Amino acid sequence: MARETVIDLASPYQTGLTPADYRKVGAKKAIIKITEGTSYTNPDVRHLINQAAEGGVTGFSFYHFGRFQSDSQAVAEAKYFIEQAKKIVNPQPGTLMILDAEIKNMLTSSVVAFLNVLRDAGFKTGFYTYKYLLPSFNLEKIHQYMDFFWLAAYPLGDKPAGTSPDFNYFPSAPYVDAWQHTSRLLGYSLDGSITVTDNGNRLLSGPTPAQVKPAPKPQPKPQAKNTWVDDLGVKWYKEQGTFTITDPMGIWLRWGATTKSAKIAVLPRGAEVKYDAYCYSGGYVWIRQPRGNGQFGYLPTGEAKGNKRLNYWGVFK
Structure with a gap:
């Protein structure tokens, strides 16, 4: 199998990483912290994903x-994790959702309750811990639920x-x-891991999450049958x-017709986009893609x- 680099992202530790930093690291897979306990939610999830x-x-x-440190609290934390994740990234069924178990005196039964x-x-379940803490858990029991x-x-x-x-030190x-082998990957303040099974490669390959709550988009003001001006003063043509x-x-698809609008996904060469309007704004020619639910x-x-258009990044038909 091909081993792959995996990075662990959390706030505030990796919020300063730039796209250039990520390209230098070369990782294709990331695991992002969403929550802790029942009161903390990572405020930078979308920023980390976008960068x-x-x-x-x-x-x-x-x-x-x-x-x-109890089964009931484990259930409460798992529900909080799911609730906050759905608000921010709306993980689809089958997404890998992991428990980070690195505090002392955590019970095996509580880990099982959380994973359950x-x-x-409807999620795939993951269990993370340190080698020195592993003897405090019944791994055979947990294995049935992870x-x-x-x-x-x-x-x-x-x-x-x-x-x-160096796999001579493999735990x-x-x-x-997956083996997390460093907290200073390439000198960055960045936890680095490497996959060791095809199962790890497959489960860590979830897609880039879509924005759940996009910023309000300009609402068109009817002006003529085939044109309108939005709230930013941009004239659209049907x-x-x-x-x-x-x-x-490729080209970034966004939630608004500005380069500062939140990103949805990068669309690769060959992707086809059906559109219903176009405009000239900020030095670009934009098209509008209907996405359902009025978005x-x-x-x-x-x-x-x-x-006046200066060039084309694709073909119209």
Whole structure:
């Protein structure tokens, strides 16, 4: 199997990483912290996703830092994790959702209770802990309720490490799918892991989550039958067609027709976008993509000067 680099993202530790930093690291998979206990939600989840995705990360999973020491509290924390995740990233059934178990005196029965809530909600379940804490858990019992096992052990301690760890120091334990081997990947304040099973590669390959609560979009004001001016003063023209991207780098689809609008996803070369209107705004020619439920995506299709197109990033038909 091909081993892959995996990164662990949380606030505030990795919020300063740029797309260029992510490209340097070269990871295609990231696991992002959503919650801790029943009162903390990561405020930077969308920022971390957007920066990582722009830097080349394509697979996203999510984790909760457990604070529970009873079965009932475990259930409450699992429900909080799911509730907050749905508000921010709306994980689809089958998404890998992981318990970070690194506090002392956490009961095996409580870990099982937590994982059961996740599994009953339709998610794949993951269990993470440190090698030194592993003897305090009944791994055979937990294994029945987890789909993914992520184990941490740092052979270099706090020293910077590369993306290819020395497997002479592999934390020998059954069922390991990914090994977190450093907290200083390439010298960054960044936990780095490596996959060791095909199961790990598959479960960590979840897609980039869509924005759940997009910023309010300009509402059109009827002006004429086939044109209107939105709240930003941009004139839109009604037109239906299909745009096929030819730019080899792809184009970002956004929740608004500005380069500062929240990103939905990068659409690759060859992707087809059906649209119902176009406009000239901010030096680009934009098209509007109907997405259902009254929502629209907005895609720049080339540069413009005023109302004159300068080039094309794709083909219209």
